[in-house]
Structure formats: structure tokens, C-alpha cells
Amino acid sequence: MNWMNRFIATTLPAVPKPIVRFFSKKYIAGNTINDAVRTINDLADQGCISTVDVLGEFIKNLKEADKTVREYLKILNRIDKDGLNCNISIKLTQFGLTIDKEKCYKNVLKIAKSVHEKNNFVRIDMEDSECTTDTLDIFSRLAQKYPDNVGIVIQSYMRRSMKDITGLLATIPKLNVRICKGIYIEPRDIAFKDPAIINYNYMALLEKLFEGGAYVGIATHDEKLVFHSQELIRKLDIPKDRYEFQMLLGVDEQLRRSIIANGHRLRVYVPYGQKWYAYSLRRLKENPQIAGYVLRGMLQR
Ligand SMILES: Cc1cc2nc3c(=O)[nH]c(=O)nc-3n(C[C@H](O)[C@H](O)[C@H](O)COP(=O)(O)OP(=O)(O)OC[C@H]3O[C@@H](n4cnc5c(N)ncnc54)[C@H](O)[C@@H]3O)c2cc1C
Structure with missing residues (x-):
């Protein structure tokens, strides 16, 4: 990222919300379940499967968590009714993790139960390092109950990740992990900062997970x-039912097409909902064209 992009990325919170909204449109399906379903169907026409995320995180009271539970139960019903090839992704802070861990577990248990009844799948996203231990703990409890229906995320920038997956491989019967680099700003004693090390660790984690089954x-x-x-998939002769590639809605559709053309399964992360702001800031900060976009938007006001 050049200095201008870095500057814009750090000052993004000062950019007026309508501009942020305008330039983050491509990353978000829309405000409603119908918007999400339309996007999931479009993606299916392009050969992609999906995972849907109801936007929102770090809620302020448990009433908001109840609302999130209701929204996820609704989208699960709709996925089931329309026969969509789509699972769900959730953030535990949306269910009250930082307010009342036990209540959060009970909330997510309702989701996992519904997912199990519908023979679907819930992926628990990984948030910042303050949440890692509690997230892994709640995942482990749910995965013991519903081994076919619950998965977790591991971030390759976290120094602890290799130890975490070693523990998970030893204790979770049918471990299902999404690996990503990690998006939150973490201190250096917790997370690797060097992109080459993050990538090296990513591949080491992937190999360990494949070898662990x-x-x-x-x-x-x-x-x-x-x-x-x-x-690595070729070298280890990993069958197609042991992995999938995953990408975010609105990012590098050319790469997406080439992964599909190579015969791999590709799942797109489809966020929707009213609480678009925090997610949009994270996506815009990662976009290499951000400076041009935002400056153009400011000048056109
Ligand atoms: C399906 C999915 C789920 C995720 N879940 C989590 C999670 O639970 N927890 C978590 O911490 N992180 C999550 N992430 C985010 C992830 O950790 C990274 O921050 C993000 O994917 C960018 O890393 P990268 O591997 O794409 O590599 P990078 O090196 O960051 O990017 C690779 C290329 O993609 C381009 N690119 C990346 N983002 C954008 C963008 N917004 N617009 C345009 N171009 C872009 C870059 O410019 C670069 O050319 C998820 C990512 C994906 C794809």
C-alpha cells in the first residue's frame, strides 16, 4: 500500500458515511434477506456457493443479541425453503460474547440446533484477539454436540494459531476450519506483522489441517x-470433498472465475443487513484503489 492509501485508510472514519456507503456497495448484498437471496442466486448462476452473514458485531445489550438470533433463524428457514446452496457465518460478539459468555453460548446453541435440524452448517468467524480464547471455547462446546454442523476460523497472523489447531485436531471429531490471514489490528507480541511470515504460517496451518484430516x-x-x-492439494492428493476456496463478495472476481475454472469449489461470503458501517470500513481499508475512490467521491460531493 502506498503512503496515500495508508493515509486514507487511517483517516477513513472521518469520511462522511454516505461516501463510505457508496464505495462499499459492491461488498454488501443489501439491507434485507431478499437482497441476500438475490445475490446468492446470482452467484449460483456463476458456479459459486455462498455463506451468508447478517452484518453487526460488538452489540451493546442482550436485546440486540435476541434480534440477531431471530434474523439468523429467519435466513436459515429461507435457505431451507428455497433450497439454496448456502450456509451461515456468525460473529459471537453479535450474540453477546463480550457481555455475557454463557448467554452467548445459549444464543448460538439455538442457531446450531436449527442448523442441525436443517442439515446445514454454521461457521463461527474469528474476531479480535480479546475474543479468541472464548470463541474457541464456545466452538469446542458446540462442535462436541453438533460435529457435522459447526466450523471455526483460524487466522494465520496469530502467533498462537499452530498451537490452537493442534489442540483442535486432538479434541474435535470432524474438524472444519476456515483459514484466513486475519483482519484486526493486533500488537506484535500477539500477531505476526511481516506479510511473508503470515503467508508462510498460512501454508503451514493448511498442511497441518490437511494432514490431520x-x-x-x-x-x-x-x-x-x-x-x-x-x-499442496495436488501434492497431498486431497479429494475435492475435503476443502473449498472462499472469497468475499465484491473482491477479485477474475481470481474467483479462475479458481472455479480449475475445478475447485468456491464459496462467496455474502454480508447483508442494516449495520454495514464497520464491515465496509474493513473492506475499504484493504482495497488497493481506496485513495482514488475516496478522493474522487469527496471531490464529487
Ligand atoms: C471468506 C472470507 C472470510 C473471512 N473471515 C474472516 C474472519 O473470520 N476473521 C478475520 O479476521 N478475517 C476474515 N477474513 C479476512 C481476511 O483475514 C483478510 O483480511 C482478507 O481476506 C485479506 O487478506 P487476503 O488473504 O485476501 O490477502 P491480501 O494480501 O490482503 O489481499 C490479496 C489481494 O486481494 C486484494 N484485496 C483484498 N481485499 C480487497 C478489497 N476489499 N478490495 C479490493 N481488493 C482487495 C488485495 O489488494 C490483494 O491484491 C475473511 C476473508 C475471507 C475471504
Whole structure:
């Protein structure tokens, strides 16, 4: 990222919300379930499967968590009714993790039960490092109950990740992990900062998971990682039902098409909902064209 992009990325919170909304439109399906379903159907026409995320995180009271539970139960019903090839992704802070861990567990248990009854799947996203231990703990409890229906995320920038997956491989019967680099700003004693080390660790985690028999969601838009993952899949002769590639809605559709053309399963992360702001800031900060976009938007006001 050049200095201008870095500058814009750090000052993004000062950019007026309508501008942020305008330039983040491509990353979000819309405000409603119908918007999400339309996007999931469009993606299916392009050969992609989906995972849907109701936007929102770090809620302020448990009433908001109840609302999130209701919204996820609704979208699960709709996925079931319309026969969509789509699972769900959730953030535990949306269910009250930082307010009342036990209540959060009970909330997510309702989701996991419904997912199990519908023969679907819930992926628990990984948030910042303050949440890692509690997230892994709640995942482990749910995965013991519903081993076919619950998965977790591991971030390759976290120094603890290799130890975490070693523990998970030893204790979770049908481990299902999405690996990503990690998006939150973490201190150096907790997270690697060097992109080359983050990538090296990503591949080491992937190999460990494959060798341990886990199902892996390979979540990245980094073509180097996609290339090395495909090499590893070939080298270890990993069958197609043991992994999938995953990408975010609105990011590098050309790479998406090439992964599908190479015969791999590709799942797109489809966020929708009213609480679009925090998610949009994270996506815009990662976009290499961000400076041009935002400056153009400011000048056009
Ligand atoms: C399906 C999925 C789920 C995820 N879940 C989590 C999670 O639970 N927890 C978590 O911490 N992180 C999550 N992430 C985010 C992830 O950790 C990274 O921050 C993000 O994917 C960027 O890393 P990268 O591997 O794509 O590599 P990068 O090196 O960051 O990017 C690779 C290429 O993609 C381009 N690119 C990346 N983002 C954008 C963008 N917004 N617009 C345009 N171009 C872009 C870059 O410019 C670069 O050329 C998820 C990512 C994906 C794909």
C-alpha cells in the first residue's frame, strides 16, 4: 500500500458515511434477506456457493443479541425453503460474547440446533484477539454436540494459531476450519506483522489441517496463496470433498472465475443487513484503489 492509501485508510472514519456507503456497495448484498437471496442466486448462476452473514458485531445489550438470533433463524428457514446452496457465518460478539459468555453460548446453541435440524452448517468467524480464547471455547462446546454442523476460523497472523489447531485436531471429531490471514489490528507480541511470515504460517496451518484430516475453507484473495494451496492439494492428493476456496463478495472476481475454472469449489461470503458501517470500513481499508475512490467521491460531493 502506498503512503496515500495508508493515509486514507487511517483517516477513513472521518469520511462522511454516505461516501463510505457508496464505495462499499459492491461488498454488501443489501439491507434485507431478499437482497441476500438475490445475490446468492446470482452467484449460483456463476458456479459459486455462498455463506451468508447478517452484518453487526460488538452489540451493546442482550436485546440486540435476541434480534440477531431471530434474523439468523429467519435466513436459515429461507435457505431451507428455497433450497439454496448456502450456509451461515456468525460473529459471537453479535450474540453477546463480550457481555455475557454463557448467554452467548445459549444464543448460538439455538442457531446450531436449527442448523442441525436443517442439515446445514454454521461457521463461527474469528474476531479480535480479546475474543479468541472464548470463541474457541464456545466452538469446542458446540462442535462436541453438533460435529457435522459447526466450523471455526483460524487466522494465520496469530502467533498462537499452530498451537490452537493442534489442540483442535486432538479434541474435535470432524474438524472444519476456515483459514484466513486475519483482519484486526493486533500488537506484535500477539500477531505476526511481516506479510511473508503470515503467508508462510498460512501454508503451514493448511498442511497441518490437511494432514490431520480436517475439512478446510481456504479463504484468501492472495493469488500466491491460492497457487500454493492448489499445489499442496495436488501434492497431498486431497479429494475435492475435503476443502473449498472462499472469497468475499465484491473482491477479485477474475481470481474467483479462475479458481472455479480449475475445478475447485468456491464459496462467496455474502454480508447483508442494516449495520454495514464497520464491515465496509474493513473492506475499504484493504482495497488497493481506496485513495482514488475516496478522493474522487469527496471531490464529487
Ligand atoms: C471468506 C472470507 C472470510 C473471512 N473471515 C474472516 C474472519 O473470520 N476473521 C478475520 O479476521 N478475517 C476474515 N477474513 C479476512 C481476511 O483475514 C483478510 O483480511 C482478507 O481476506 C485479506 O487478506 P487476503 O488473504 O485476501 O490477502 P491480501 O494480501 O490482503 O489481499 C490479496 C489481494 O486481494 C486484494 N484485496 C483484498 N481485499 C480487497 C478489497 N476489499 N478490495 C479490493 N481488493 C482487495 C488485495 O489488494 C490483494 O491484491 C475473511 C476473508 C475471507 C475471504
